[in-house]
Amino acid sequence: MSTTYLLKGATLPDGSGADILIADGRIVSTTRGTDAAGAVVVDAAGLVALPGLVDLHTHLREPGFEQSETVLTGTRAAAAGGFTSVFAMANTMPVSDTAGVVEQVQSLGDAAGYATVRPIGAVTIGLAGERLSEIGAMAQSRAAVRVFSDDGKCVHDSLLMRRALEYVKTFDGVIAQHAQDPRLTENAQMNEGALSSELGLKGWPAVAEESIIARDVLLAEHVGARLHVCHLSTAGSVDVIRWAKARGIQVTAEATPHHLLLTEDLIRSYDARYKVNPPLRRDEDVQALREGVADGTIDIVATDHAPHPRESKESEWDAASFGMVGLESALPVVQTALVDTGLLGWNDVARVLSTTPARIGRLNGHSHSFEEGAPANITLVDPADRSSFTLDRLAGKSQNTPFDGVTLSGRVRWTFHHGFPTLRDGELAPVEEAAEHARDLAFGLAREGVPARG
Ligand SMILES: NC(=O)N[C@@H](CC(=O)O)C(=O)O
Numbered sequence: 001m002s003t004t005y006l007l008k009g010a011t012l013p014d015g016s017g018a019d020i021l022i023a024d025g026r027i028v029s030t031t032r033g034t035d036a037a038g039a040v041v042v043d044a045a046g047l048v049a050l051p052g053l054v055d056l057h058t059h060l061r062e063p064g065f066e067q068s069e070t071v072l073t074g075t076r077a078a079a080a081g082g083f084t085s086v087f088a089m090a091n092t093m094p095v096s097d098t099a100g101v102v103e104q105v106q107s108l109g110d111a112a113g114y115a116t117v118r119p120i121g122a123v124t125i126g127l128a129g130e131r132l133s134e135i136g137a138m139a140q141s142r143a144a145v146r147v148f149s150d151d152g153k154c155v156h157d158s159l160l161m162r163r164a165l166e167y168v169k170t171f172d173g174v175i176a177q178h179a180q181d182p183r184l185t186e187n188a189q190m191n192e193g194a195l196s197s198e199l200g201l202k203g204w205p206a207v208a209e210e211s212i213i214a215r216d217v218l219l220a221e222h223v224g225a226r227l228h229v230c231h232l233s234t235a236g237s238v239d240v241i242r243w244a245k246a247r248g249i250q251v252t253a254e255a256t257p258h259h260l261l262l263t264e265d266l267i268r269s270y271d272a273r274y275k276v277n278p279p280l281r282r283d284e285d286v287q288a289l290r291e292g293v294a295d296g297t298i299d300i301v302a303t304d305h306a307p308h309p310r311e312s313k314e315s316e317w318d319a320a321s322f323g324m325v326g327l328e329s330a331l332p333v334v335q336t337a338l339v340d341t342g343l344l345g346w347n348d349v350a351r352v353l354s355t356t357p358a359r360i361g362r363l364n365g366h367s368h369s370f371e372e373g374a375p376a377n378i379t380l381v382d383p384a385d386r387s388s389f390t391l392d393r394l395a396g397k398s399q400n401t402p403f404d405g406v407t408l409s410g411r412v413r414w415t416f417h418h419g420f421p422t423l424r425d426g427e428l429a430p431v432e433e434a435a436e437h438a439r440d441l442a443f444g445l446a447r448e449g450v451p452a453r454g
């Protein structure tokens with residue numbers, strides 16, 4: 001038996017007021033003045049209701065790197081950050097390059113109950129960049145994979161990239177490219193420029209990203225397939241995507257929260273919390289990325305949540321791992337960088353953090369609208385909160401955030417996944433309750449004949 005909830009006095013993304021009534025995992029109505037006997041009332045006055053957030057780029061680390069994160073802990077972090085769906089990157093151990101591994105990740109997500117998990121399949125076997133993985137088998141598996149990526153590595157071989165695009169085109173899939181020319185970035189440690197010379201760290205030039213994107217959009221045009229570009233970090237990359245879109249090429253692009261707020265100057269501290277791939281860039285790049293999101297050149301914000309254990313971040317700069325956790329801080333960073341600056345309204349936030357990533361990943365059957373009858377995937381945000389981001393707000397296994405002690409606006413208070421509150425006024429649902437929700441959901445979807453996937 002699922003509980004009925006009434007989210008009283010919420011503000012929808014378009015600014016209108018709503019009392020959102022949820023029953024049996026679905027939105028029953030959003031009419032103001034609704035009263036429902038027996039419903040648990042959530043005081044949503046002053047809170048913005050967003051469609052459940054969707055992250056197209058999450059590293060859940062399982063199987064293989066469970067000391068950093070697991071599907072369970074990573075989806076708890078997702079719920080804490082307002083996410084109701086995450087796409088799990090393929091750089092696991094073993095790599096998610098077979099139907100067996102993607103089905104395993106899918107099952108772990110289905111059982112945990114904190115968010116919908118959609119596995120991403122590797123483009124090449126073992127991410128080695130030499131031979132295509134079993135893309136068709138992953139697409140046809142129970143996990144119904146639609147997004148393929150060697151993220152962490154670039155699909156550098158042009159012929160392989162062409163073949164991969166041709167392959168996914170047959171089932172409306174997409175290749176998500178980590179755009180990094182490997183030869184131009186051997187041993188690279190930070191953005192290439194005056195500061196890398198000053199600090200004595202090997203540079204990662206902007207052209208190593210931009211040249212791969214330029215090649216890939218031309219390949220996508222030639223093949224007529226969908227390309228998605230991960231974590232754009234330079235002003236030049238925004239220009240290339242803008243050009244490609246004007247030409248009608250089917251390309252989408254993402255920016256991470258950290259690239260929208262932070263610059264390379266932080267690296268003066270040699271604190272490896274700021275070490276990430278692609279690297280933090282210059283202020284001009286941050287401004288260009290923000291403008292790119294505002295004008296739609298950049299379609300989505302994706303976290304690139306990349307957990308790493310303490311040891312691998314406490315070593316000297318050159319030896320430390322690349323990556324930052326990001327699920328719990330994403331919404332506050334987006335509000336701070338894009339909403340407070342007047343670049344985006346809440347409707348746009350709903351678009352870049354929910355509706356569009358869902359569409360790019362072909363996340364069907366997981367509606368993100370507030371229409372009656374839609375699955376109740378909802379995030380309640382307190383936009384008036386302005387506070388120092390602290391480590392106790394992290395719900396995953398790793399603590400490698402660059403935002404510790406940074407003042408940010410906006411705080412996620414409630415997250416509903418198919419009508420189940422995974423986050424309750426800032427508190428995560430207990431593991432056993434989420435697992436029970438997962439069982440109910442699997443049973444309910446099976447009974448309705450709705451494929452649990454997609
Ligand atoms: N972003 C990172 O710095 N690291 C990611 C890999 C990646 O997204 O390229 C990771 O898996 O740790």
Ligand SMILES: [Zn+2]
Binds near residue numbers: 151152178231277278
């Ligand atoms: Zn990457």
Ligand SMILES: [Zn+2]
Binds near residue numbers: 057089151306
């Ligand atoms: Zn990544």
